[in-house]
Amino acid sequence: MIRVLIIDDEQAICMILTEMVRSAGYEAYAVNTLAKGLELARREDFDLVYLDVALPDGNGLSALAHFVNLDSNPEVVIITGASDPKGADLAIRSGAWDYIDKGQSPLDIRLSFRQALEYRNTKMNLLPAKRDRIVGSSPKLTQCIQHMAKAARSSANVLIYGETGVGKDLFAHALHENSARAGKPFVVVDCAALQDSLAVSELYGHRKGSFSGATETVPGLVLQAHGGTLFLDEIGELDLKTQKKFLRVLENRTFRALGGAHEQHSDFRLVCASNRDLVAMVADNLFREDLLFRVRAITLELPPLREHLQDLPELVEYFLVRTCRANRLPLTSLSADLMQMLGEHFWPGNVRELSQVIEALVAAGHTADELTPRHLPIDLRALFARSKAAGYENIPVPPFRLSPPGPWKAFHDKAIITAEKTYFRDLMRFCAGDFQQAKAISGLSQARLYSLLKKHGLRAKE
Numbered sequence: 001m002i003r004v005l006i007i008d009d010e011q012a013i014c015m016i017l018t019e020m021v022r023s024a025g026y027e028a029y030a031v032n033t034l035a036k037g038l039e040l041a042r043r044e045d046f047d048l049v050y051l052d053v054a055l056p057d058g059n060g061l062s063a064l065a066h067f068v069n070l071d072s073n074p075e076v077v078i079i080t081g082a083s084d085p086k087g088a089d090l091a092i093r094s095g096a097w098d099y100i101d102k103g104q105s106p107l108d109i110r111l112s113f114r115q116a117l118e119y120r121n122t123k124m125n126l127l128p129a130k131r132d133r134i135v136g137s138s139p140k141l142t143q144c145i146q147h148m149a150k151a152a153r154s155s156a157n158v159l160i161y162g163e164t165g166v167g168k169d170l171f172a173h174a175l176h177e178n179s180a181r182a183g184k185p186f187v188v189v190d191c192a193a194l195q196d197s198l199a200v201s202e203l204y205g206h207r208k209g210s211f212s213g214a215t216e217t218v219p220g221l222v223l224q225a226h227g228g229t230l231f232l233d234e235i236g237e238l239d240l241k242t243q244k245k246f247l248r249v250l251e252n253r254t255f256r257a258l259g260g261a262h263e264q265h266s267d268f269r270l271v272c273a274s275n276r277d278l279v280a281m282v283a284d285n286l287f288r289e290d291l292l293f294r295v296r297a298i299t300l301e302l303p304p305l306r307e308h309l310q311d312l313p314e315l316v317e318y319f320l321v322r323t324c325r326a327n328r329l330p331l332t333s334l335s336a337d338l339m340q341m342l343g344e345h346f347w348p349g350n351v352r353e354l355s356q357v358i359e360a361l362v363a364a365g366h367t368a369d370e371l372t373p374r375h376l377p378i379d380l381r382a383l384f385a386r387s388k389a390a391g392y393e394n395i396p397v398p399p400f401r402l403s404p405p406g407p408w409k410a411f412h413d414k415a416i417i418t419a420e421k422t423y424f425r426d427l428m429r430f431c432a433g434d435f436q437q438a439k440a441i442s443g444l445s446q447a448r449l450y451s452l453l454k455k456h457g458l459r460a461k462e
């Protein structure tokens with residue numbers, strides 16, 4: 001939807017322009033001071049700005065550059081009650097789309113409006129997207145690239161959704177590269193690795209002496225992203241306390257470092273990624289609804305690889321060339337039956353899994369003229385066979401994790417018990433039940449080995 005901002009202190013002009021915009025089916029917002037106009041335009045995206053010259057708190061022409069350089073890069077039409085050729089010349093040279101006199105006929109004003117919108121439409125659709133390192137030209141992927149490029153031209157917060165390995169990080173980076181902030185910092189926050197106790201210091205920084213061990217004043221990631229893009233990867237992993245604090249930062253882009261006396265400001269554009277279903281997490285009280293609304297002004301959903309298999313040959317070629325080059329090996333190719341096998345696989349790990357499969361293939365078959373199914377690692381061959389036999393529809397989709405993984409301690413304890421059990425089962429199998437040999441290999445004391453075997457229901461030969 002086209003959005004138009006009107007900045008004029010004359011009520012009548014605001015009404016005429018608002019009426020013109022709304023009757024054309026678009027959104028109009030009118031304010032009567034420069035400060036309010038700038039504040040609104042920095043907060044929200046506009047396609048077109050009508051800017052008066054003589055405003056109560058400043059001169060519109062002098063503020064023109066602030067509007068032209070906004071992330072949304074709106075078209076600006078200067079409106080004046082006292083037009084003069086010098087002012088018109090200056091306005092156009094400074095990036096305004098048009099310069100109109102309030103005394104012009106309504107017909108002329110409408111004509112200028114239509115032309116500005118036509119220009120805007122052409123500009124928005126024709127700018128080619130920089131693909132960064134995104135490979136693939138299927139209709140699905142092309143559409144995602146177009147959405148990404150469109151999102152990049154606004155300043156709205158973007159949430160990138162998709163299963164693991166579909167390219168969320170890649171798209172987040174491409175979005176930054178396509179935005180007006182390209183060339184400025186692109187700061188990644190790995191929310192899954194953010195430890196609860198250190199989250200504040202990592203995000204907002206700390207002052208020297210603010211806690212034992214704080215020997216230096218360190219800027220946080222939020223400040224490092226000033227002028228550029230802050231990318232919150234796996235935002236669903238943020239704990240509720242950190243979510244609450246970050247929501248406040250998002251509202252006005254100000255924060256306070258640990259031990260800091262003053263609020264600091266960071267002008268960052270926010271992009272987030274998640275492979276978890278944040279809506280379900282909201283229902284389970286694991287994610288704040290207000291934060292979700294803020295971060296998903298624009299949503300970009302990336303398809304799993306099995307839904308754009310037309311890209312498989314291009315991706316295979318890309319990873320093959322990349323792997324052979326990195327290992328200084330001659331370029332090789334894939335046999336037709338191997339290609340067919342890859343095309344029939346379900347790809348639960350998506351493009352990341354494909355890149356790993358190609359690396360494994362090259363490692364196993366770099367001396368062969370051609371890579372064939374026999375160069376696939378045995379477990380992959382078995383997996384491919386299983387998924388082929390089961391048929392796509394019988395294999396559970398590796399979805400967003402719909403239920404929370406639960407507390408870390410329970411997960412950790414369970415994982416340890418499983419690993420222990422595997423170890424002692426393997427140990428006793430290797431030793432054919434010989435307790436003394438098992439004791440020697442494991443390095444455990446007699447009593448400890450007994451108790452662990454008992455715990456896991458295993459028995460030794462006396």
Ligand SMILES: Nc1ncnc2c1ncn2[C@@H]1O[C@H](COP(=O)(O)OP(=O)(O)OP(=O)(O)O)[C@@H](O)[C@H]1O
Binds near residue numbers: 273
């Ligand atoms: N379309 C693509 N073209 C080229 N490489 C891709 C593409 N999609 C993904 N990749 C590669 O696959 C790997 C995984 O991508 P990425 O890390 O962006 O996925 P992700 O969706 O963020 O995964 P996760 O949710 O696990 O963090 C990376 O090496 C990335 O470069």
